[in-house]
Amino acid sequence: MRFPISAKILLWFFLNLAFLGAAAWIFARVQLRFGLDSLLAGPVNDRLQTMGEVLARQFAERPPAEWPGILESSAASYHVQLALYRNDGGWRFTDVTREAGPVKGGTTVIAFVTDPDGYKIELIQRKEFAPSGGLR
DSSP states (O other), X not given: OOOOHHHHHHHXXXXXXXXXXXXXXXXXXXXXXXXXXXXXXXXXXXXHHHHHHHHHHHHHHSOGGGHHHHHHHHHHHHTSOOOXXXXXXXXXXXXXXXXXXXXXXXXXXXXXXXXTTSOEEEEEOOGGXXXXXXXX
């Protein structure tokens, strides 16, 4: 079967365009770390890591009965709401509207918490973290 030269040119153009698009996407994913967690790259990630290390050190030094106070003081100083959860996905020391668990008829794990302003926040488990049981 013979194609006109204009059809061949258009075919090669769109094949090259698809190849360049795929190469740009791979470059953005690998080199620029472009993805769902790209907003937490750089200085923000460093601050979150530091805050996590400070909290972990304080939790290790004090008994669990004092942990709610640690969370409240850290939340006030960083102007964020913090929550502590167990490895099985159950929450500790926060206003939990719905404990972590699968949705009806599915396997996606969700939980609901209430922020200080009274808004409900839905937490959905990411698929890549499913075996660990943690919500993100």
